[in-house]
Amino acid sequence: MLDIGLTGGIGSGKSAASTAFRELGAVIIDADQIAREVVEPGSDGLEQIVRTFGADLLDPQGALDRPALAEIVFGDDEARAKLNAIVHPLVRQRSSALKQQAAPDAIVINDIPLLAEGSMAAAFHLVVVVHTPRDVRLKRLIESRGMVESDVRGRMASQASDADRSRIADALLDNSGTPQDLVAAATALWRDRLKPYADNLAAARPAAHASETVLDESARQRALARVTFAAAAVDDAATTTYLDETTIGVRPSDPGNKTSLVRRFGEAGWFTGDPDSTAPLRSSDPRVPLDLHIGDPSAR
Known part of the structure; x- marks a missing residue:
């Protein structure tokens, strides 16, 4: 199967890109969704978090109080490292299980917000980055999610820079335009690169490369x-x-x-x-x- 890493900064439109790829036939593995699942009540992940950070992080129903946990780890590298050491192995384990369920010729899109920060690019056949200028992302997050500007800027500052993501990108999806523009860009990438690559993998054959193609x-x-x-x-x-x-x-x-x-x-x-x-x-x-x-x- 073709294993793709998909990432982008907060507000870039990564979820919209995932939706477009799903409609084209991709298997979507959402790291954020899995990260929530592995710390649900009764899970080993939640038990480890409570042991590490205290039972005060449970709400009255016994579920994880996410805002309270965010307050602890935001801006504290040591606390964030402890949380990542708990959650990341569980997410990888669950993601691996989901991939094993996919068809041999599937195109699997791994939606991973912090792919660049985690230095995971080399583990995938390709990395696709949804790129949207910072000012456009800022405007969208304030208007569509009701976020406070200072909070948005803080979140952006805590993530990899656009330059960092561009360095690991095999393909950039420009999302500075309309939703239809993003779908068109995803469709073109699927048709011109992802599907031919997946077909070659399934057939265990090298690509027929154009002789004039030169890599930078x-x-x-x-x-x-x-x-x-x-x-x-x-x-x-x-x-x-x-x-x-x-x-x-x-x-x-x-x-x-x-x-x-x-x-x-x-x-x-x-x-x-x-x-x-x-x-x-x-x-x-x-x-x-x-x-x-x-x-x-x-x-x-």
């Missing part, structure tokens, strides 16, 4: 980060680097790891179009014309 440095670094992340799952001592502008090299710490690496890279979207086992793997992403060489670089 940011895209090259994102590709290298994903390869490094995938390799570490099999061989945490493997080294990865660019051998040239179109080829990433992976040197296993043990040559015997090559078969396992090939299998793991297949899950990450890299396949060979040649039955010859010495052929390089190639990206199945139609926008990433890269080869992947496993072994001694001098043997290419």
